[in-house]
Every structure is written in C-alpha cells, then in structure tokens.
Amino acid sequence: MFFSIDPSNSVAIYEQIVRQVKFAIAEGTLCPGQLLPSVRQLSQQLAINPNTIARAYQQLQADQVIETLRGRGLTVCAGATERCREIRRSLIAQRLRSALAEALHGGLKAAEIREIVKNQLELLSGTVATVASAPNEAGTS
Amino acid sequence: MFFSIDPSNSVAIYEQIVRQVKFAIAEGTLCPGQLLPSVRQLSQQLAINPNTIARAYQQLQADQVIETLRGRGLTVCAGATERCREIRRSLIAQRLRSALAEALHGGLKAAEIREIVKNQLELLSGTVATVASAPNEAGTS
Amino acid sequence: MFFSIDPSNSVAIYEQIVRQVKFAIAEGTLCPGQLLPSVRQLSQQLAINPNTIARAYQQLQADQVIETLRGRGLTVCAGATERCREIRRSLIAQRLRSALAEALHGGLKAAEIREIVKNQLELLSGTVATVASAPNEAGTS
Amino acid sequence: MFFSIDPSNSVAIYEQIVRQVKFAIAEGTLCPGQLLPSVRQLSQQLAINPNTIARAYQQLQADQVIETLRGRGLTVCAGATERCREIRRSLIAQRLRSALAEALHGGLKAAEIREIVKNQLELLSGTVATVASAPNEAGTS
DNA sequence: GTGGTCTAGACCACC
DNA sequence: GTGGTCTAGACCACC
Secondary structure, eight states: OOOOOOTTSSSOHHHHHHHHHHHHHHHTSSOTTOBOOOHHHHHHHHTOOHHHHHHHHHHHHHTTSEEEETTTEEEEOTTHHHHHHHHHHHHHHHHHHHHHHHHHHTTOOHHHHHHHHHHHHHHHHHHHHTTTTSTTTTTOO | OOOOOOTTSSSOHHHHHHHHHHHHHHHTSSOTTOBOOOHHHHHHHHTOOHHHHHHHHHHHHHTTSEEEETTTEEEEOTTHHHHHHHHHHHHHHHHHHHHHHHHHHTTOOHHHHHHHHHHHHHHHHHHHHTGGGSTTTTTOO | OOOOOOTTSSSOHHHHHHHHHHHHHHHTSSOTTOBOOOHHHHHHHHTOOHHHHHHHHHHHHHTTSEEEETTTEEEEOTTHHHHHHHHHHHHHHHHHHHHHHHHHHTTOOHHHHHHHHHHHHHHHHHHHGGGTTSTTTTTOO | OOOOOOTTSSSOHHHHHHHHHHHHHHHTSSOTTOBOOOHHHHHHHHTOOHHHHHHHHHHHHHTTSEEEETTTEEEEOTTHHHHHHHHHHHHHHHHHHHHHHHHHHTTOOHHHHHHHHHHHHHHHHHHHHTGGGOTTTTTOO
8 A cells, every 4th residue: 555645735645645545445456345545654655644544544434445453553444445445436427417517607608628528528638548458447547 | 686595505605706707707707997896895795705705806817807996996808708718628627527528437337427428518519599498407606 | 591411321421412413403402503502511420531522423413414514613503303204203213114024023923013013002192192193203202 | 153254354353242142042043041152162252362252251241241150051041032122122213313413413404314214124135034135234243 | 453533732824 | 703723642442
C-alpha cells in the first residue's frame, strides 16, 4: 500500500486516506481478509498524527469497508471489493451526469458536448486501448 | 434578480452568490451598466449577514465582473456578459473533461460512458425543449 | 436540551451524546430546523472536551440526523424526527427479537417466556396507562 | 467441545470463550469432573493467543465454574451444571425484561410488543422442533 | 503489540 | 461567533 497525501490539498487528510483505501480495495490492491497497516505504522510512514489515521480508519469502518480484529488490527471486510467498486462507479456516473446537466444548462449545445466527449474519450483511450481485452479492470490504473 | 441560497450546502454562501451573479450576467438577466442590489438590501432579502454579501461583491470586483460607481453603488462592468459566458463555458468544459477522465480512470468503459452521455443528453434536451412537462429536473443549476 | 452523561459508563461519551440527541429528536424535544447547542457551549455545560462534542456531532451528521449551517451552527435535518423514530423502533424490535431467541435457545420454555413478558408488560404499563389515548407517543418518556 | 470464535465481534474473545464454556456446561456437553482442553491445545485449535485462553480460564475459575486439579489440568466443578444453568437463566430473564422495558420506553405499544413476542415464539418454536428444515436460524447462539 | 477514547490546545474558513 | 481539522500526548482493554 502506497499512499500519497497532500496536506495542502483542500480535501482533509483523513478523507484522502479514506479515498485511497477504498480505491485500493476497488482495484484489488487490498483484498478482503488482508490486514491494513497499523495506525502507528502508517502514522510514521506518512509523518501524520496517529489520531488522523485513526479517524480515517473509523470512517472506513462506518462505511463497512474494514473491520477490527480485536487486538490484532483492521482488515478489509468480506465483500468490500464489490462494495468499493460499486460506490466508485455510482459516484462517478453521478458526477458525470451532473457535469452533463450543468453543461447543457450552462450554455453548451448538445453538439458541442458530444464533441468534447468524443475528443476526450479518444485522447484518454490511448492509454487504455491495450487493456481492452480485460473487460472489468480496464483503466483502473 | 432572484438568488436561492442554501446554507447547508458545502459551498460557501458568498461563493453561491458569486456564482449566481455571474450566471445571471452570462444569461443576460443582469446587463452591463445595471445596478446590483445594495449590500443591505440583498442582506435583508436573503436574511444573510451583510459581511457575507460584501465579501461576494468584493470577489466579483476582483474578478472584474462588477465595479463601483462612486456614490451610486455597484454595476455590471462593460464586457462582463461575454466574460461571464466565457468563464462559464470554460469551467464547464473543464469540469466535463475531468469527469470523463475520472470516469475512465475509475472503471467505466468508454462504451458505458458513451451510453450515459447519450441517455443524459436525450433526457435533458427533451426537458429543455419542453420544460413544463418534466417539473423536477429543470432547475438543477 | 438536558444531557446526562456518565463518564464511567462503558459506552463512550460521544456515543451517549449521539443517542440522547437521537432520542430527543424522536421524542420531539428537538425539532427539524432547530439549532443544537454549540460545540463550545455544550462542552462547557457538560464539562467535556469540545473535541468529544464535535465527534458526537460529526457522527450525527454522518447519520443524516443533523446538518451544518455554515458559520451558524448545526440544525436538525428535515425528516429527522421520523428517521430517528424509525431507527429507534427497529433497533428495539431487533433487540427484543434476539432476546427472545436467546431465551428460547438458552433453556427457557415458551410458557415461561410468555409469563415473564406478561408480568413485565403489566408492571411497566402502569406508568403508561394514562397516555393510552395518544397512540404514537405512548411511553416515550 | 467446539468453540466458534469471531474476532471481529465486539465482545472480547476471552469473554466469548467464557460464555461458550458456561453454555456447554449448562447444556451438559461438559460435565463436572471432566477435564478442559489445555491452554496450549485450545490455543492451537482456535489459532488464538494462549494468553487469551488463559484469561478465559482464570475468569471461569473466579466464577467457580472450573477449578485446577494440581498437575492434571482444569476440571468442571461439582455443581457447575446447575450453577451455569441458573446463571444463564437469570441473565436471560433479566435481558428479556430489560429489552421489554426498553421497548415500551422507546415507543412500541404493549400490543405491538405482544405481537412481536407471539410471532417470534411461534417462529422459533417451530424451528426448535424441526431444526433440520430451517438451516440458517438454528445456531444463532 | 493492536485500536478506541479522551483531553488540551492550535489554526482555519466562514458568517 | 460557528464548526472542521490537526497535532500531541495520555490511558484503556484486549491480544
């Protein structure tokens, strides 16, 4: 698990950790049953106060993504992979929908939007083209 | 000018005002030379702290969208209409692009994205054309 | 709002606060739109660290029971009354069901259980009898 | 003796062991005079830290349910069967009473409670009578 | 060793 | 004034 935390980012540090853990689980980098780095350990690795790490982990527990094994640490819940993927997909789809709505609403014509979408997808698909044969994982790098 | 402010929204109130003024200018509801409501007046109308209104107006001045007419109040700058339209369009286009990037990045396939875009555009274009029939989706600025 | 906090109780202080707020909302003591006591105020009143209060309030926000009005404080969400009632009822019903299951499982005969239930309801209903005409609020003292 | 330990359960592991031993004694699965599995043996069988097993056994000794036979190990005390049964029954009855009190207190009407009790008893009595037909609900200790 | 909770005190943006 | 975040350091039960 590698985290990259940016303390000057406007999203809170604990929230950055939450997202990166969910992302890692969705990606399969972190699997159900696996132990997370301990609060103290991660706190040292990232040079961040243990309380902040603990807060992120508490959030992840509330989201039913990880659970505590008494005295041993925190593990990824069974089913978390699918849950995290689903959360991600629906957040993304929703964000996409609202960006489209806002675009139409804010003066772009449907044709212009289609153009942007087409260009953007071609531009970005370059990276993805080679992975086209693996249906589910495409583009999760 | 009608503003709708939501204090429980995560974007700051002053920022909501800034956006709505720029939007109204881009739309032509507010025209160059026109006087804005005074701080006190708007503060009363929205039941919001005058400092907050003042801050929004300062921001709009910094963005060169409004300017003070000494002793008379604040007016929309000449050229603000085009500038606001341009600001809006580029913000929107950028947001759209980043939503698309994130979507690809986060596991949606290009085909799925195209599908969402297509559906959404049909859905919303319909709504825009015949606003009255779809009551709820219309005003989601 | 009166809170009674017991720091020697095994349930965490922040959790005691969370429960009492939900209870007060379910009861109607705290109504949608009403402001909660501020973090600092409650912290003084209960002689408890502000962080602990803040944590309780954050939990209540995550539970969609309260929401922040930027710069003004925290209010009870619309619909929170029903939500809190429903939460309470289902928690209680579930606890009751599992107590019954455990009782049967653990050696009490159905007849004994019925006896305990009957006695207990009679014993406790005394308090409630006079309120029998107000269907929904019965016994929420 | 089969134990099923869940480290992600909120009740401590040593406490889970204590309860299961008492339960087994109350049920007659474990009889006075019988030797308990050694700390090491149980520790291996459950893949649990020996200290945790030792702590459970200490607790059971304090509760006068088991006692050490010098050099031989730990045995179930004489009279433990009845004591465990009694402990269990009174714990259960008390839990039931408090669940009922809380239910009344928390907004369920006496009639609703009677309904839940009735349904639950029918449901579970059925299950107990013909365990084999309802696979999942049987072992919910 | 593990996480969970709490206090104390600081700084921030926002109103 | 408001809440939100973070650090620092303590203590606890559990394993």
